[in-house]
Amino acid sequence: MDKKDILIKDVLVKNVITLNYDSPLSEALGIMKKHNFHQIPITKKKRFIGMLCLRNIITKNVDPEHTKSESLIIKTPVLNPENRIEDAVELLLNTGIKCLPVLDKNDRLEGVVSETDLIDFLTKNYSIKDITSELFTISEDQTIGKVRNMFREKNISRIPVVDKENRLVGIIRNMDLIKTMTPEKEKFYDEKIPVDKLSVKTIMTRPIVVGEEKNIRDVIPLIKKHGEVIIMQEDVPVGIITAKDILELMRFKPSKEIYVEITGLRGEEEQIKLDIDNEIKRFVQKFSRMLKNLEYLFIHVEKLRESGKRKYFDVRTRFKTPLGMFVSRAGSWDLLEAVGKALDRLEKEVKKKYDKIAEKHKI
Known part of the structure; x- marks a missing residue:
């Protein structure tokens, strides 16, 4: 069907x-x-x-x-x-x-x-390297309070825990924080110590990991069961894939030209939408001159919190090019600024890869 x-x-x-x-x-x-x-x-x-x-x-x-x-x-x-x-x-x-x-x-x-x-x-299979999202990590020396703050500020719901050598040692999901808010908390800590001051080791669990050689169909069952998979290079986490990342692929509509889609702008002023559209056009035109066969650019805007009449915007991007998949993220109280920052970071990542390849093939 x-x-x-x-x-x-x-x-x-x-x-x-x-x-x-x-x-x-x-x-x-x-x-x-x-x-x-x-x-x-x-x-x-x-x-x-x-x-x-x-x-x-x-x-x-x-x-x-x-x-x-x-x-x-x-x-x-x-x-x-x-x-x-x-x-x-x-x-x-x-x-x-x-x-x-x-x-x-x-x-x-x-x-x-x-x-x-x-x-x-999902009808098409992909290499997981093509859809890996930006990865935030937290040190095993940090506290539960720091995790809670990162969940709120970065708009994430899980975070891998790493040691001093950046090796993966665990993961904390928002589900793990339930035990810090219910009567169950009395079972795992001394009430003289505030919960948010406790080490992340107190609640972290075992992460689900896969290598970069896998395809998306290989990991869908794991994501359905655990919520995410961590992408590894040896002992080091380099990316994460969640159900949201797969949904973005399901929205992709193939086209002879680069497919651009921005979501989350409902309710914003038309002038702001126009300014953002112009920013995106400049970005796409720049890379269309540099690279052929650009595939798609996804931009998602989310309003995280409000202060009076002000809103804080979180902008995530995903850019599929012949050089690979690139992602970026930025936030600001000014929507146009947040989009601009996210595109600037995306541009730096693509140019870094482009220059590296150009240098390698330089005669």
């Missing part, structure tokens, strides 16, 4: 666990840990009112026993059973969340569709 013919009703997960809006966060965290859920639909009078996301809980300084789930829910786009899976892919990438609700005509929850429900529908 062609991917375009597959509807949400064909892939949605039914009979999902939900929580009432006035349930304490501690109950939600217990369910998340038990079932490895990153999101839980929240209902009021049996109607869906929003989604509770793990990443929004673990980065907040809240008391789970005395905080209602309603206080941290987010409004999400919704799907209906007749939508296509392509619609779900777009919404998941545009919003940055892991799971979308599927509602009937009466706003009652029929089920959910998650990233991992969709990645099996």
Whole structure:
């Protein structure tokens, strides 16, 4: 069956666990840990009112026993059973969340569709070197508090732990932080020491690793089970692949010219959109003169937090060229500046590789 013919009703997960809006966060965290859920639909009078996301809980300084789930829910786009899976892919990438609700005509929850429900529908195989995302790591000497800050500031939900030689020794996922917020925390630390001052070694777990020679189809089962795979060169981590990275490949539409797509600009002023479009055109024109057969440039904008009327923007890029895949990331309170920084970093990485190859073939 062609991917375009597959509807949400064909892939949605039914009979999902939900929580009432006035349930304490501690109950939600217990369910998340038990079932490895990153999101839980929240209902009021049996109607869906929003989604509770793990990443929004673990980065907040809240008391789970005395905080209602309603206080941290987010409004999400919704799907209906007749939508296509392509619609779900777009919404998941545009919003940055892991799971979308599927509602009937009466706003009652029929089920959910998650990233991992969709990645099996990737039709083309790729080398994992072509899709590896930028990798943030943390030293084994750092604290849980530092992990929490990095999750919030870098907009990530897992981070590999490395030793002084940059060798991989563990990983911390947002799911691992649950134990720092529930009664379970009493089992693994002395209450005289604040949780955020504890070593990352206290909660890190074993990472799932693969070599660079693998193809994406080799690692999809691992990603469905564990959430990510770490790409290794000997003992050193060099990249990471998550379900989001695979969804981006599913959105790719082949073209004779470079395919450019930017997401996350909904609600921004038209002049800002025009300025960003001009920045992207200048970037593409520059590299079109330098390299032939450019494939695609993806740019994703996400609003991480707000301060008054100001918004902080996180911009991620992925640029497929004949020299390989390049990624960059930048943030700023100014959207145009954030995009500019991300493109500048991308340009430096491509030129570094280009100059290295040119020098190697220099006569």
